[in-house]
Amino acid sequence: MAAKPRDLAAAGDADSAAEVVRRRRLRGRNLAVAGVLLALVVLFYVITLVRMGGG
Amino acid sequence: MTDTTVTDTKLPVTSQAAAASAADYFALLKPRVMTLVVFTGFAGLVVAPGHLHPVLALTAILCIAVGAGAAGAINMWYDRDIDAVMTRTRGRPLPQGRIEPDDALAFGVVLSVGAVLLMGLAVNWVAGALLALASAFYVFVYTIWLKRRTPQNIVIGGAAGAFPPMIGWAAVTGDVALSSVLLFLLIFMWTPPHFWALALFRSGDYQRAGVPMLPVVAGAAETKRQMLVYTLLLLPLAVAPWYVGLAGPVYLTGAVVLGSLFVACAIRVLCDRTDRSAKQMFGFSILYLFLLFALLIGERIVTQAFT
Structure with missing residues (x-):
């Protein structure tokens, strides 16, 4: 039996809503990884300065 | 000794994993x-x-x-x-x-x-x-x-x-020094009564999962007895940092008071047939360790600031 147009539209809405959530979470994850990497760069730089300075 | 593995647990479909x-x-x-x-x-x-x-x-x-x-x-x-x-x-x-x-x-x-x-x-x-x-x-x-x-x-x-x-x-x-080993032993002896307090009111959970925690294997009464033994052993051990000169009188007083309260909690658990005391002891055990180390840190910082 063929699905009614309204059911298909509802399924499409649900899919796109899930996709929006997925993309939002992925962007959040990417930003978190970027933040961690940046923090590590700064930390390694400061550690190097301290170690080279005899700290 | 028992060997337990949960093998037939149905895990949820991992289609959401990409959205972690x-x-x-x-x-x-x-x-x-x-x-x-x-x-x-x-x-x-x-x-x-x-x-x-x-x-x-x-x-x-x-x-x-x-x-x-x-x-x-x-x-x-x-x-x-x-x-x-x-x-x-x-x-x-x-x-x-x-x-x-x-x-x-x-x-x-x-x-x-x-x-x-x-x-x-x-x-x-x-x-x-x-x-x-x-x-x-x-x-x-x-x-x-x-x-x-x-x-x-x-x-x-x-x-x-x-x-x-x-x-x-x-x-x-x-x-690695004797003093640092003492701090290790302090947490080592604190862990059993802390975890067993949790295991007492979560024993059904552990039983379902097949994890042989002491309350599941030996029963609540034996667990409570062992919890009291560990808190009694912890009492002098918590004083040891003062004895070796790692901490001062403020820590000593705190360690005795907190240790006595921890023992009192264990006695209450021993006498209580409900889970209420065990829940309270679990909460207090976290506070106990936090306050004990806070005293250690605080006293050292204050001592260093004034010498």
């Missing part, structure tokens, strides 16, 4: 456990004789936190089957299917190795080796070997959680 958020990965690090680990590690750093540059001290704390969290992530990867059947843990990202098991394992291993390498290279290799030992002990000895086999799992496995003050100490001095 940064918060899900952060949850893998067991942030609440990490708080106490960081605090006791910081105590080791503060009370150790000598000086460590603040940046390196911060790095050491970061490595302890990440190393402990990474071991927690590997623990969640290994225990995802039993976590799915326990009320307390079924909301975790792995049983919920929000993170793929392989991703969780890779996350834990990379962070674990990274934390040890950073500790070794930036601070010193004694602290790095102790961090590696603590992580390996938690994963291989506690999680994989003991947890599902013996009711003594958290007694021996508790050693993993006792390492942080030793690591903090080693970060400053580069060695």
Whole structure:
């Protein structure tokens, strides 16, 4: 039996809503990884300065 | 000894795994456990004789936190089957299917190795080796070997959680001293009554999951008796930092008062047939360790400021 147009539209809405959530979470994850990497760069730089300075 | 494995647990479909958020990965690090680990590690750093540059001290704390969290992530990867059947843990990202098991394992291993390498290279290799030992002990000895086999799992496995003050100490001095071993023993002896208090009011959970915690295997009465024994042994041990000159009179007073209250909690649990006292003792056990190390840190900072 063929699905009614309204059911298909509802399924499409649900899919796109899930996709929006997925993309939002992925962007959040990417930003978190970027933040961690940046923090590590700064930390390694400061550690190097301290170690080279005899700290 | 019993050997228990949950094999036929149906895990949720992992279609949501691609949508795992940064918060899900952060949850893998067991942030609440990490708080106490960081605090006791910081105590080791503060009370150790000598000086460590603040940046390196911060790095050491970061490595302890990440190393402990990474071991927690590997623990969640290994225990995802039993976590799915326990009320307390079924909301975790792995049983919920929000993170793929392989991703969780890779996350834990990379962070674990990274934390040890950073500790070794930036601070010193004694602290790095102790961090590696603590992580390996938690994963291989506690999680994989003991947890599902013996009711003594958290007694021996508790050693993993006792390492942080030793690591903090080693970060400053580069060695392992009697005083740092005392701090290790303090947490080691605190762990059984702390965990068994939890296990008493969560015994149904552990039974369903097939984890042979002491209340499941030996019963509530025996567990309560052993909890009292450990709190009594902890009382003089908590005083030991004062005896070896690591702490002063304020700590001594606090250790005696807090230790007596901990013993009183254990006696109440022994006499109480309901779970109420066990829940209260679990809460107090966290406060006990926090206050004990806060006294150690506070007294040392005040003493240094006025001398």
